[in-house]
Amino acid sequence: MRLATYLHQGVRRCGVVEGDRILPFPDGTGLLDVIASGALPATGAAVELADVRLLPPLEPPSVRDFVAFEEHVEGVRKAVDGASGVPDAWYDAPTFYFSNPHAMVGAHDDVPLPPGCLALDFELEVAAVIGRAGADLSPERARDHVFGYTVFNDWSARDLQSREMRVGLGPCKGKDFATTLGPWLVTADELEPYRDADGFLRLALTAEVNGEVVGRDLLSNMGWPFDDLVAYASRGARLRPGDVLGSGTCGNGGCLAELWGRRGAQDPPPLKPGDTVTLTVEGIGTVSNTIVPGAEPVPIPRARKRTRERP
Incomplete structure (x- = not known):
């Protein structure tokens, strides 16, 4: 089942996607409520997908982003800090950072260039959405x-990410401005036919920039399946x-950035206003966002050096 959140005639709704139509839930129903209850409300008269603006499927309470692909780590590490290979610590546990849950972008919305950015990039991922609360879960x-x-x-x-992470924190403003979720939420049972013998979802992933394919991979190339990511995220939380x-x-x-690291140059070049990034995941769908000009950075002075005088 595919569940979407959308705007239709100026009203925010959510519902079930069937083919090229959406069957809306009652007014005031949010997809987060549906997820938490585990029950689907009754649906009303269908509307055409072509007549709605798809919003992020939900406004998540929190967003954790893992780094579960070895090949990505290897390439991006070279591009961001010039180091080769994969850190030994990567193999120890599925590391993640917390992203901004208030910066979600819809499947076809424009993405403004972040202030001061000269090296904008996309990242093709799949996200799991939690349906039941739990802590200290086993992978099983x-x-x-x-x-x-x-x-x-x-x-x-x-460029912002690379500079900020020299302080030992981050990615900070390198990731704070936008995350696309969409085009809808596909229930877990729909993807079970893609699960392999090792527990990974074998979904084909494709990335295009301005209609040209720049990346292809399989979700099953993750270092850990989602079962392990969820279990680790729940450890002590x-x-x-x-x-x-x-x-x-x-x-x-x-x-x-992975390609930049491997090729030793920004080839393809960073994204700029007018570029369109289209990401497709087998069994889920496609999101396509165009970059537009953004705001100029508001100047912040450099830190002053203190005498470290004490009272």
Whole structure:
């Protein structure tokens, strides 16, 4: 089942996508409510998909983004800090960072260039959405806590990211401005036919810039299946319905920075206003966003050096 949130005639609604139509839930129903309850409300008269603006499927309480593809780590590490290979610590546990849950972007919305960014990039990922609360889950139990999956584009200002992370924190403003979720949320049962013997979802992933394919991979090339990511995220913490867990960026051109690292040059070039990024995940769907001009950065002075005088 595919569940979408959308605007129709100026009203925000959500409902079930069937073919080229949406069957709306009652006014005031939010997809987060549906996820938390696990029950589908009655639906009304269908509207055409062509007549609506797709919004992010939900406004998540939290967003964790993992880095679960070895090939991506290898390429991007070279591009961002010049180091080769994959850090040994990457193999120890599925690392993640917290992203901005208030910066979600719809499947076809424009994405403004972040202030001060000269090296904008996309990142092709899949996200799992939690349906049942839980803490300290085992991988075996974790699978039952996933409600569904959606396409996840972790937009990245590579130049801002690289500079900020020299401080030992980050990605900060390198990731703070936009994340595409969509085009809808596909319930977990729909993707079970794609699961392989090792528990991975074998979904084909494709990235295009201005109609040209720049990346192809399989979701099953992750270092850990989603069961492990969910279990690790729940360690010593409570996951709640609607929490979003990104897979991390796939390899083989799942982002431009990986290609920059491997080629030693910004080839293809960073994204600029007018460029359109289209990401497709087998079994889920396609999101396509165009870059538009953004705001100029508001100047912030450099830190002053203190005498460290004490009272």
